[in-house]
Amino acid sequence: MLSSSELALTSLYPPTDFTSFQALKDAVTAKATSLRRGEHHQYQYISLKHVARRDFEGIEANRQELGSVVRLTYFPDIQNLIIKVPTREHEIAHTNIGQFITRKVDRMNIPFVEFVALGATKYTGPTSSSKECDSSWTNTLLRPRGWPYMVIEAGVSESMPRLWADAAWWFVNSNGAVRLVLLIKIDVQRKMITMEKYDRTRGPTTRSNPQGGPWRPRKLTTVTINQQVNPANIQVDGRNATSRPLTLEFELVFGRPPNPPLESDITFTNTELLEWSRVVFL
Numbered sequence: 001m002l003s004s005s006e007l008a009l010t011s012l013y014p015p016t017d018f019t020s021f022q023a024l025k026d027a028v029t030a031k032a033t034s035l036r037r038g039e040h041h042q043y044q045y046i047s048l049k050h051v052a053r054r055d056f057e058g059i060e061a062n063r064q065e066l067g068s069v070v071r072l073t074y075f076p077d078i079q080n081l082i083i084k085v086p087t088r089e090h091e092i093a094h095t096n097i098g099q100f101i102t103r104k105v106d107r108m109n110i111p112f113v114e115f116v117a118l119g120a121t122k123y124t125g126p127t128s129s130s131k132e133c134d135s136s137w138t139n140t141l142l143r144p145r146g147w148p149y150m151v152i153e154a155g156v157s158e159s160m161p162r163l164w165a166d167a168a169w170w171f172v173n174s175n176g177a178v179r180l181v182l183l184i185k186i187d188v189q190r191k192m193i194t195m196e197k198y199d200r201t202r203g204p205t206t207r208s209n210p211q212g213g214p215w216r217p218r219k220l221t222t223v224t225i226n227q228q229v230n231p232a233n234i235q236v237d238g239r240n241a242t243s244r245p246l247t248l249e250f251e252l253v254f255g256r257p258p259n260p261p262l263e264s265d266i267t268f269t270n271t272e273l274l275e276w277s278r279v280v281f282l
Contacts (some may be wrong), residue, residue: 001214004075004129007046007169008082012161015047018055024048027065028085032068035087037154038188042053042086044156051081070118071132073169077143086134087156089186093193093280094134097184100276101137101248103268108262114254118148119256125173142255147177150253154184160194167217171200180252181257183236186280191228193277197221199252206236221246225277232274 005011019022027046033211035044051059056074058079063070071084094227098117105115118136125131136148143149153166163183170178183196195219198222203213223245224235258264 002168002172004078004080004127005271007079008073008075009059009081009161009165010047010049010078010080013045018081019269021058021065022064024059024083026186028070028083029067029087035085036252043158043183044090045159045162046083046088048081048083049079051079056081061199071134072122073129075160077126077127077129078219080199082162082164084155085276086154086243087186087188088156089188090134090156091281093184093186093276094152096276096279097182098135098137098271100268103131104266108264110254110263111141111269114141116140116236121148123147123173125169127173129169129173131166131169131173133170137253138206139255143177149178149255150180150182150248151178152182154186156186160185163196164217167196167198167235171198171215171217174215174228176200176202179255180248181217190279191281193227193280195221195224195225195246197223197246197248199249204270223273225273227274227277227281232278234270242253244269245273267273 016264031044031046040086053076060072062145064227068085070154073082113138118138120134121133121136122130134152134154136150138146151170155163163185167183179199181198185194189262198217200215201218202215222237226233234245236242236245242252242269244262246268248264250263
């Protein structure tokens, strides 16, 4: 199982000292301001060390005073807190792809209780680390209070290593209960969006662990959308896209097999993804 330090990427992004709530508020406000000004070269994360549990609880309780909406990931065993400061493009990307998905689910006449949006609900893993994603959904008939089946994590600029670590966190800490993670990276300056779809797999079997090692992410598809060229184009795994470049497998999203003919995998056409990505950069 990946350690908290590996999931927090402390060697790649060394955290700074947590000193006070006011100092954190100032840092979040400054980060949000620079991102709103279009300084998308700015890294959208703040990583802090020496954040005791009582400090984290105080930050959670007073988060509305931080000056921006934030997503929190906390590793109590190493006292590391990661704060993600969303941008306009970031929020448009994940909320509107979520709306697209919901509309497609509605057309299958799937009961509301089988596709319940959980938003950025906090989840806690076996080592007490906790995380908030950008968007998530579950089938409450199968999991009234459990982990989501599908998670979306988004980021801008130089966020891909963090997003990869996010995917790993969900699969590792849910012990494979999370079935599908969709990562969305927005490059505002180049007007490009990279989407990576992951399911989970287990490590190799051993004599001491015949069922396989810990769960880990397995990349299924990379979709790259370029809105800077005219006409805009889409590539899938480095090749020109087919008519349906993105598929979300029904069983991964809902935790059960589809009942045809209405129920099937959720697919996106080139036109739909180009329409969605165009709105992200308006």
